[in-house]
Amino acid sequence: MAAHDVNTADSTEDVRTIDQVVDVIATTAPEIRTGLPGRRVASEEENPSGETQMAADVFADVLLCERIGALDGVSEYASEERPESIDVGSGNLSVAVDPLDGSSNLKPNNTMGTIFAVYDAPLPAHGRDLVAAGYVLYGPVMTMIVARKGSVDEFVIYDDSSYELVREDVTLPDEGTVYGFGGRVPDWTEDFENFAREVEQDASRKLRYGGSMIGDVNQILSYGGIFSYPGLQSAPEGKLRVQFEGYPIGYILETAGGASSDGTQSLLDVDKDELHARTPVHIGNESLIDDLEAALD
Ligand SMILES: O=P(O)(O)OC[C@H]1O[C@](O)(COP(=O)(O)O)[C@@H](O)[C@@H]1O
Numbered sequence: 408m409a410a411h412d413v414n415t416a417d418s419t420e421d422v423r424t425i426d427q428v429v430d431v432i433a434t435t436a437p438e439i440r441t442g443l444p445g446r447r448v449a450s451e452e453e454n455p456s457g458e459t460q461m462a463a464d465v466f467a468d469v470l471l472c473e474r475i476g477a478l479d480g481v482s483e484y485a486s487e488e489r490p491e492s493i494d495v496g497s498g499n500l501s502v503a504v505d506p507l508d509g510s511s512n513l514k515p516n517n518t519m520g521t522i523f524a525v526y527d528a529p530l531p532a533h534g535r536d537l538v539a540a541g542y543v544l545y546g547p548v549m550t551m552i553v554a555r556k557g558s559v560d561e562f563v564i565y566d567d568s569s570y571e572l573v574r575e576d577v578t579l580p581d582e583g584t585v586y587g588f589g590g591r592v593p594d595w596t597e598d599f600e601n602f603a604r605e606v607e608q609d610a611s612r613k614l615r616y617g618g619s620m621i622g623d624v625n626q627i628l629s630y631g632g633i634f635s636y637p638g639l640q641s642a643p644e645g646k647l648r649v650q651f652e653g654y655p656i657g658y659i660l661e662t663a664g665g666a667s668s669d670g671t672q673s674l675l676d677v678d679k680d681e682l683h684a685r686t687p688v689h690i691g692n693e694s695l696i697d698d699l700e701a702a703l704d
């Protein structure tokens with residue numbers, strides 16, 4: 408389902424807090440990146456989803472928690488790396504973060520990201536409570552995508568923590584040319600596999616899957632197409648987490664004129680009230696998401 412009717416902040420104070428969150432993310436990203444070389448190893452701990460944390464996941468979480476938590480307008484901080492959300496003040500907004508998305512890509516030195524979601528409700532919040540969302544992509548260039556006030560902007564972040572707006576009002580190209588589907592193919596459902604085979608038949612499309620949602624999603628924003636991490640036979644809710652990954656990516660894609668789905672409805676309409684709940688994720692051009700929903704019906 409497409410939207411363009413995403414929720415946005417309407418008070419001056421919330422708008423200011425969102426700008427401050429964006430500033431913290433942008434100015435912390437170079438530090439996160441600089442801290443990566445010595446942290447490409449597993450820590451002793453598991454995160455609440457049962458995955459082994461990398462030292463870099465913990466490092467990025469601690470930095471972001473400290474800095475986002477210090478903002479007056481933020482009352483709660485949560486991340487993929489901690490079991491509960493924490494109270495950080497009495498502001499109006501809550502921030503949920505995936506400090507490093509795709510951290511299994513650290514070992515082979517491939518793309519990763521940092522995702523943030525700003526909600527005007529206590530955590531776990533609902534997709535319709537989102538008032539802004541965005542991500543940093545640690546690629547050859549550090550870029551940041553921000554969806555707020557009904558449009559999506561792209562920035563380049565420099566090593567000295569300055570950042571520059573390079574593209575305003577980012578929208579998906581009409582003709583989608585790339586696709587990327589997560590999960591082991593033998594673990595896909597029959598309906599999803601049939602859909603994937605249909606998508607592949609179009610000679611104008613090619614496979615691009617990197618194993619970091621942010622890298623894969625940014626290709627869809629750049630070239631159009633579809634990214635899915637579907638529900639699997641062994642894991643009907645898939646792998647990606649609603650609060651930290653599904654909602655913010657759905658919000659960004661819908662703000663950019665694309666569509667998002669859990670297989671039957673917009674990601675923003677998913678009802679899950681557990682902080683670390685998972686959901687199937689499908690994002691891309693509206694026509695492809697319509698076809699996906701028809702195929703999974
Ligand atoms: O290794 P797989 O099964 O392809 O999974 C890749 C997916 O897992 C993730 O890495 C999960 O995110 P985290 O690294 O934040 O746990 C996504 O970024 C990516 O889409």
Ligand SMILES: [Mg+2]
Binds near residue numbers: 620652
């Ligand atoms: Mg992630």
Ligand SMILES: [Mg+2]
Binds near residue numbers: 464487505506507509
């Ligand atoms: Mg992560």
